[in-house]
Amino acid sequence: MSDHSAQVIFGWSPLLVATAIFVLAYAVIIADRLNRAIVALLGAALVIGTGVLTQEQAIQGVDFNTIGLLTGMMVLVAITQKSGVFQFLAIKAAKVVKGSPWGILVMLSVVTAVLSALLDNVTTVLLVAPVTLLIADELRINPYPLLFAEINASNTGGTATLIGDPPNIMIGSATDLTFNQFLLNLAPLSVVAFSVTLIPLWFIYGRHLGASQEAKKRIMAFNEYEAITDFRLLKQCLVVFGLVILGFVLAHPLHLEPATIALAGAALLLLLVTLKVDREEATHKVHEFFGHVEWVTIFFFVGLFIIVAGVEHAGLLKIFAQGTLALTAGDFTVTALAILWVSAVLSAIVDNIPFVATMIPMIKDMLPVFQEAGIPADQLIGMWWALAAGACLGGNGSLIGASANLIVAGIAERNGVPIRFLPFLKVAFPIMLLQVMLAAVYVWWRYL
Amino acid sequence: MRAREVMTTEPRTVSPDQPVGEVLRELGHAHLQAFPVVDAAGKLCGLLSILAVLRHVLPSYIVKGDLPDVRFAPDLNQVQERLAGLREQAVSAVMDRDVPSVRPDTPLLECGALALNEPRMPHLLPVVEADGRLVGVIAPWDLVKQISAASTPPQSQPPP
Numbered sequence: 151m152s153d154h155s156a157q158v159i160f161g162w163s164p165l166l167v168a169t170a171i172f173v174l175a176y177a178v179i180i181a182d183r184l185n186r187a188i189v190a191l192l193g194a195a196l197v198i199g200t201g202v203l204t205q206e207q208a209i210q211g212v213d214f215n216t217i218g219l220l221t222g223m224m225v226l227v228a229i230t231q232k233s234g235v236f237q238f239l240a241i242k243a244a245k246v247v248k249g250s251p252w253g254i255l256v257m258l259s260v261v262t263a264v265l266s267a268l269l270d271n272v273t274t275v276l277l278v279a280p281v282t283l284l285i286a287d288e289l290r291i292n293p294y295p296l297l298f299a300e301i302n303a304s305n306t307g308g309t310a311t312l313i314g315d316p317p318n319i320m321i322g323s324a325t326d327l328t329f330n331q332f333l334l335n336l337a338p339l340s341v342v343a344f345s346v347t348l349i350p351l352w353f354i355y356g357r358h359l360g361a362s363q364e365a366k367k368r369i370m371a372f373n374e375y376e377a378i379t380d381f382r383l384l385k386q387c388l389v390v391f392g393l394v395i396l397g398f399v400l401a402h403p404l405h406l407e408p409a410t411i412a413l414a415g416a417a418l419l420l421l422l423v424t425l426k427v428d429r430e431e432a433t434h435k436v437h438e439f440f441g442h443v444e445w446v447t448i449f450f451f452v453g454l455f456i457i458v459a460g461v462e463h464a465g466l467l468k469i470f471a472q473g474t475l476a477l478t479a480g481d482f483t484v485t486a487l488a489i490l491w492v493s494a495v496l497s498a499i500v501d502n503i504p505f506v507a508t509m510i511p512m513i514k515d516m517l518p519v520f521q522e523a524g525i526p527a528d529q530l531i532g533m534w535w536a537l538a539a540g541a542c543l544g545g546n547g548s549l550i551g552a553s554a555n556l557i558v559a560g561i562a563e564r565n566g567v568p569i570r571f572l573p574f575l576k577v578a579f580p581i582m583l584l585q586v587m588l589a590a591v592y593v594w595w596r597y598l
Numbered sequence: 599m600r601a602r603e604v605m606t607t608e609p610r611t612v613s614p615d616q617p618v619g620e621v622l623r624e625l626g627h628a629h630l631q632a633f634p635v636v637d638a639a640g641k642l643c644g645l646l647s648i649l650a651v652l653r654h655v656l657p658s659y660i661v662k663g664d665l666p667d668v669r670f671a672p673d674l675n676q677v678q679e680r681l682a683g684l685r686e687q688a689v690s691a692v693m694d695r696d697v698p699s700v701r702p703d704t705p706l707l708e709c710g711a712l713a714l715n716e717p718r719m720p721h722l723l724p725v726v727e728a729d730g731r732l733v734g735v736i737a738p739w740d741l742v743k744q745i746s747a748a749s750t751p752p753q754s755q756p757p758p
Contacts, residue, residue, distance in 0.1 A: 280665035
């Protein structure tokens with residue numbers, strides 16, 4: 151593999167140069183003083199510029215399936231949110247429980263979790279959190295418990311599917327695991343973790359929530375159908391979303407990558423919404439919807455993939471993998487559980503995307519060792535579920551654990567409901583530990 | 599043409615300590631959209647406008663655009679209460695600070711550009727001296743009157 155390597159400048163050791171870039175880039179990303187996309191792209195440029203990777207190797211390092219899937223889903227969501235369907239769901243949820251505050255907390259969490267499983271978490275909370283503030287205002291209750299529950303629900307729900315959370319997208323793309331496998335293996339855990347979390351939430355917040363009859367009547371006076379701004383658009387979105395989900399389910403037998411399905415769905419929906427408008431407006435609309443793609447995230451991924459490819463190529467991740475195996479004495483159960491716990495705790499403190507991007511090639515290095523030791527394939531995949539569950543649920547551990555948490559905190563802050571780091575941590579971290587405990591039991595019971 | 603030639607001199611002003619309720623009544627009587635707020639020394643501190651009052655009364659998630667569409671909510675129970683509370687507050691708590699202002703010698707074209715490009719669309723453009731003293735105000739209407747006055751001659755030609 152190394153015979154095609156570009157020469158590293160000044161004849162320096164590729165391992166040292168790649169590691170230095172990797173450590174520097176991650177330190178700057180964690181320090182969070184510079185935009186993370188800028189850091190990742192500069193790091194990637196250094197990896198190529200210093201000759202750690204050739205131009206071709208760098209491009210090969212980028213997982214275009216992850217990029218395509220993220221972009222496609224972002225376009226789909228940008229169009230669908232115009233229909234008002236997300237507000238509709240939130241209000242419907244509040245009315246189903248007749249305006250009871252605890253019922254609303256549970257139902258808004260369910261809506262958030264389900265949407266987060268199918269869409270990206272940031273978009274979900276961006277749509278649900280403002281409606282939550284309005285509902286809390288009408289009920290005259292503190293919105294904090296509802297927002298807290300929604301943050302937790304977005305990460306817990308995102309764990310359930312291949313498309314739910316960036317770590318899952320990356321894992322799904324780097325392995326042969328299908329959409330259905332994610333659903334069958336992670337969704338049960340996600341449902342259990344979500345349900346069990348309601349118990350502490352009831353004791354901490356739920357039992358103190360109360361609202362007057364008039365307040366509940368005000369909620370019942372909401373007309374959720376008024377929230378649907380465009381029925382034609384809604385129908386188009388539902389049909390295309392249905393097709394995309396069906397596509398994910400059937401992707402494997404059809405030999406299609408999820409990125410292909412998501413981007414095809416995005417193109418189809420763009421076609422439908424621009425079909426009956428004149429050329430100029432069509433151009434404007436397409437521009438607008440592509441503008442909703444979070445390019446910072448996309449370019450962060452591109453840069454990160456190249457940085458990780460650099461350390462992978464230079465052999466650092468092999469050393470990490472061997473080190474991990476030495477620490478766990480090559481025991482599969484210990485290794486899998488260690489990955490789960492380390493992923494969870496680290497993901498609570500730092501961005502889980504760079505962590506997972508690093509872990510994937512590392513685990514790929516370790517799996518053959520266990521395979522030779524006679525661990526069957528259906529147990530081996532437990533390692534991936536441990537990584538996915540740890541990285542996704544870990545995001546619940548602190549306010550900076552996931553981007554969705556910060557988005558909710560931003561909306562709340564702007565509207566006079568400050569969510570502070572430490573008070574949040576005090577409740578969120580123990581709940582995260584509880585969820586990871588459940589995940590550990592689940593992974594151990596099903597795969598180890 | 600400069601600001602000083604079209605501005606209204608000695609405009610009605612309010613003080614930062616006055617209660618908002620009192621100022622709202624005066625605005626209503628005078629059919630105006632905004633009053634400049636000046637301190638005891640006559641220096642401009644801000645602008646109290648009807649829109650600023652509305653911004654304080656409506657929920658922040660609507661004002662700040664987090665919830666762009668609220669057609670589904672028949673009304674919000676707290677708006678009236680908030681307005682009642684606001685009436686008791688001092689003007690300084692509600693007024694817009696850092697409002698765009700012009701100097702007496704600012705050209706009219708720039709006055710027009712300022713009035714339009716400001717996202718909060720002030721209903722009044724205060725005219726201040728270099729030391730911050732308010733000397734007059736320009737309403738968008740003053741600008742339009744000036745333009746129409748300049749374009750009157752051809753129209754007012756007597757028929758042959």
